[in-house]
Amino acid sequence: MLEFIAIAAVGLLVGVINGMAGGASVISFPVILATGLSPVSAAMTNAIGITPANFFALIAIRHRIKEIFRQYSQLIWISIAASILGAFALTHVPVEVFEKIVPFLLLFATLSLLIKVKPKEDENFQVKESVGIAASGFYCGYFGPGQGVMVIAVLARDARRNTADLNSAKNLIVGCTSTVSNIIYVFSGLVHWTFVGALLLGSTIGGTLGGRWATRMSPSFYRGLVLVTGLGASAWLFEKYLF
Numbered sequence: 001m002l003e004f005i006a007i008a009a010v011g012l013l014v015g016v017i018n019g020m021a022g023g024a025s026v027i028s029f030p031v032i033l034a035t036g037l038s039p040v041s042a043a044m045t046n047a048i049g050i051t052p053a054n055f056f057a058l059i060a061i062r063h064r065i066k067e068i069f070r071q072y073s074q075l076i077w078i079s080i081a082a083s084i085l086g087a088f089a090l091t092h093v094p095v096e097v098f099e100k101i102v103p104f105l106l107l108f109a110t111l112s113l114l115i116k117v118k119p120k121e122d123e124n125f126q127v128k129e130s131v132g133i134a135a136s137g138f139y140c141g142y143f144g145p146g147q148g149v150m151v152i153a154v155l156a157r158d159a160r161r162n163t164a165d166l167n168s169a170k171n172l173i174v175g176c177t178s179t180v181s182n183i184i185y186v187f188s189g190l191v192h193w194t195f196v197g198a199l200l201l202g203s204t205i206g207g208t209l210g211g212r213w214a215t216r217m218s219p220s221f222y223r224g225l226v227l228v229t230g231l232g233a234s235a236w237l238f239e240k241y242l243f
Helices: 002-020 025-033 039-056 059-092 095-114 125-142 147-155 163-186 193-213 219-241
Strands: none
Touching: 002 025, 002 039, 002 193, 025 039, 025 095, 025 193, 025 219, 039 059, 039 095, 039 163, 039 193, 059 125, 059 163, 095 147, 095 219, 125 147, 125 163, 147 163
């Protein structure tokens, strides 16, 4: 029971931060992993448990969801297609191989928060953007934590976009992409459903709050929290699986 409450509390924190900016699943993944699950099982459980946070973060702008979906529909479908490939890769990779890769993936996801975005116009931007979104989609299906930050980093490079809509677009892209890859995970037999329930409970509430607080919270606060947690967890994983 205490384990369930602790994971639900982590889900609440992750939901709030993901609703505001993204990247917080680097916090919940090592917590799930610390319970004794394999890295593959932890990645799948974590992904399914926190996905609703992206959709509940959209409640505050629910009257504009259709408009945003139409605007970003091509990128959403590109991300979904790539995530299917990533999810199949995850379900077919031996656990021993994933254990060696996961410390690097978590470190990469954490450091992605340091990406500095400089909006600019580029005649080849559409192609580059599609490639970037496809890469983030594959990453979502294969591992997940940090995808939201990657999506923001790609979308924000279009100087013509309304920056106020970027977080909503990110939540929609990540939510749709994760939902499809999660369906594949369900049939893997590796999902820990009790932990999924705890994360769902916390992240649903947190995502709703995060969507409302997105414009009020200091970016440096959640960025610092995720960086410290992610770097610490990465160090732990390197020691656990590589040293």
